[in-house]
Amino acid sequence: MIVAGVDFGTLSVRVTLMDCTTGATLGGAVAGYPLKRSAADPLLGGQSHDDQMAALTRAMREAVANAGIDGTAVAALACDTTGSSVVMVDENLEPLADYYMWCDHRAHHEAAEITALGRAEGLEALDWCGGTYSHEWGYAKVLHFLRHNPGLRNRFATALEHCDMVAAVLCGIRDLSQLPRSICAAGHKWMWGAAWGGLPPQDFLSRVDPLFDGINDKLSGRFLTSDQLAGHLCAEWADKLGLRAGIPIPVGAFDAHWDAIGAGAHPGDITNVVGTSTCIIAMGPQGFPPVPGLCGVVPGSVLPDWTGIEAGQSATGDVFEAIAKRASRAVGDLCAEVAHLPPGGSGLMRLNWDNGDRTVLVRSDLGAVTLGWDLNHSAADEMHAAIEGMAMHVRIITERIEQGGMTTARIVNAGGIPQKNDLLNQIYADVLGREVHVPAHSPTGTGSCIFAAVAAGAFDSFDAAQAVLCPPARVFSPRGGYDDLFALFRDLYFGLGQGQALDLGAVLPRLRAYRLGGAAARA
Ligand SMILES: Nc1ncnc2c1ncn2[C@@H]1O[C@H](COP(=O)(O)OP(=O)(O)O)[C@@H](O)[C@H]1O
Numbered sequence: 001m002i003v004a005g006v007d008f009g010t011l012s013v014r015v016t017l018m019d020c021t022t023g024a025t026l027g028g029a030v031a032g033y034p035l036k037r038s039a040a041d042p043l044l045g046g047q048s049h050d051d052q053m054a055a056l057t058r059a060m061r062e063a064v065a066n067a068g069i070d071g072t073a074v075a076a077l078a079c080d081t082t083g084s085s086v087v088m089v090d091e092n093l094e095p096l097a098d099y100y101m102w103c104d105h106r107a108h109h110e111a112a113e114i115t116a117l118g119r120a121e122g123l124e125a126l127d128w129c130g131g132t133y134s135h136e137w138g139y140a141k142v143l144h145f146l147r148h149n150p151g152l153r154n155r156f157a158t159a160l161e162h163c164d165m166v167a168a169v170l171c172g173i174r175d176l177s178q179l180p181r182s183i184c185a186a187g188h189k190w191m192w193g194a195a196w197g198g199l200p201p202q203d204f205l206s207r208v209d210p211l212f213d214g215i216n217d218k219l220s221g222r223f224l225t226s227d228q229l230a231g232h233l234c235a236e237w238a239d240k241l242g243l244r245a246g247i248p249i250p251v252g253a254f255d256a257h258w259d260a261i262g263a264g265a266h267p268g269d270i271t272n273v274v275g276t277s278t279c280i281i282a283m284g285p286q287g288f289p290p291v292p293g294l295c296g297v298v299p300g301s302v303l304p305d306w307t308g309i310e311a312g313q314s315a316t317g318d319v320f321e322a323i324a325k326r327a328s329r330a331v332g333d334l335c336a337e338v339a340h341l342p343p344g345g346s347g348l349m350r351l352n353w354d355n356g357d358r359t360v361l362v363r364s365d366l367g368a369v370t371l372g373w374d375l376n377h378s379a380a381d382e383m384h385a386a387i388e389g390m391a392m393h394v395r396i397i398t399e400r401i402e403q404g405g406m407t408t409a410r411i412v413n414a415g416g417i418p419q420k421n422d423l424l425n426q427i428y429a430d431v432l433g434r435e436v437h438v439p440a441h442s443p444t445g446t447g448s449c450i451f452a453a454v455a456a457g458a459f460d461s462f463d464a465a466q467a468v469l470c471p472p473a474r475v476f477s478p479r480g481g482y483d484d485l486f487a488l489f490r491d492l493y494f495g496l497g498q499g500q501a502l503d504l505g506a507v508l509p510r511l512r513a514y515r516l517g518g519a520a521a522r523a
């Protein structure tokens with residue numbers, strides 16, 4: 001049986017075709033679409049629905065062609081997308097404007113208003129999102145749209161997450177009350193929770209702004225986990241994509257969540273999806289509580305019977321890229337220069353707040369701090385400190401997840417960067433004091449193939465599908481040496497991050513000692 005996994009990223013969509021019997025990838029293709037930015041409005045990150053769907057058509061046809069199969073042999077199709085990437089539509093599901101992509105940050109006032117009132121009123125749903133409503137999330141974007149587009153308010157019928165819009169369009173769903181609503185998207189970005197009856201109370205939203213009156217009725221639909229079907233491929237889109245009408249399409253979800261499944265993660269594992277930024281995904285037991293700073297905790301968001309936990313770092317590869325660019329060097333070259341350094345050997349400690357802090361401080365206003373500079377430091381030293389800083393930040397997040405009652409089974413490094421940077425994988429293992437499991441080859445698209453395969457009935461469990469479709473793992477074993485440095489990092493992370501004064505006289509000599517120790521170790 002052959003299935004198609006579709007992964008809508010920020011700049012392109014990738015289609016992957018896999019054989020469920022052998023686990024082989026038969027073919028794949030990528031097609032791009034523009035992310036609309038504006039010098040006049042630097043917070044805007046827009047994208048056209050038509051551009052996305054045209055790219056899907058191109059990528060699907062190319063993938064089928066290069067796999068050398070007949071498109072009618074594809075037995076199911078599943079789509080993951082970024083999020084919260086939101087489109088406002090009319091009653092015919094026609095977009096009223098471009099998507100507010102996840103990286104669109106125009107709605108920061110609206111998010112702050114939701115957070116302030118939610119905290120003042122002790123809104124339970126907010127606790128499950130980590131206690132702060134983000135400017136990247138759905139309700140903030142809807143309110144921004146309604147405030148700034150008075151002429152379109154009458155036509156506004158509903159808003160959809162990208163994964164739900166794609167599924168609805170492909171299935172030809174027109175009845176708004178039947179729209180698929182991914183619990184992954186609704187739970188992590190729209191404060192949806194079965195425990196409090198679904199969306200947050202309408203009267204709370206109306207108190208944020210009367211423009212929200214009636215919004216929850218408009219957000220109706222079938223709120224489902226991704227083991228359930230959104231529907232079946234409609235004739236119109238079967239024709240466009242060159243596939244067979246009627247094949248099943250499961251409810252979609254976010255890319256990072258399905259990346260974790262594609263990388264072979266199981267309940268109890270913590271998966272770092274390391275790319276331009278990092279999404280950290282875990283699956284805890286049922287009953288896992290809300291934990292401050294984790295955004296968020298959503299039963300069923302990754303796998304149906306487990307509690308999905310999401311956390312993250314606002315910039316990872318972007319930080320490496322910025323350091324390399326300032327030195328007119330390549331990231332990989334700088335890493336090769338410092339691959340031999342022992343723990344703390346650069347003598348620098350870097351708090352990677354270049355794009356704020358998503359987890360656990362939840363402060364978008366922070367900027368990066370690097371301590372310990374002397375006249376001999378190079379960009380390569382800073383790169384080493386940046387990788388160590390990322391790893392130590394991951395350890396803080398891991399500890400926070402464990403405070404909720406999860407015992408970590410394995411650390412999995414997924415996403416693009418672990419495929420090209422073994423120094424990073426090794427430092428993560430050393431800092432975390434645990435084995436780090438890295439897929440032996442890139443599993444991009446494997447997650448969506450797994451959800452498609454289960455929808456098609458090729459496997460009777462996600463475990464069984466992962467056993468056949470996921471790549472084996474390379475394992476990086478911990479060499480230790482980081483516990484003291486991490487204790488210092490943790491003091492600085494919480495101290496500086498929460499506005500406490502810093503005793504440089506106590507910190508800098510310790511960093512210098514690490515540098516000198518490193519030099520001695522090299523001699
Ligand atoms: N050798 C490398 N080591 C670490 N990061 C790298 C390396 N080469 C490129 N990068 C960074 O990887 C990021 C892209 O990550 P990737 O996972 O491929 O994409 P995305 O996050 O868009 O899915 C960029 O920020 C880039 O600067």
Ligand SMILES: O=C(CO)[C@@H](O)[C@@H](O)COP(=O)(O)O
Pocket residue numbers: 009010081082083084102188254255256275276277279310
């Ligand atoms: O934040 C989420 C999910 O919550 C991601 O969709 C978002 O970071 C997009 O990441 P990518 O650009 O696909 O690496």
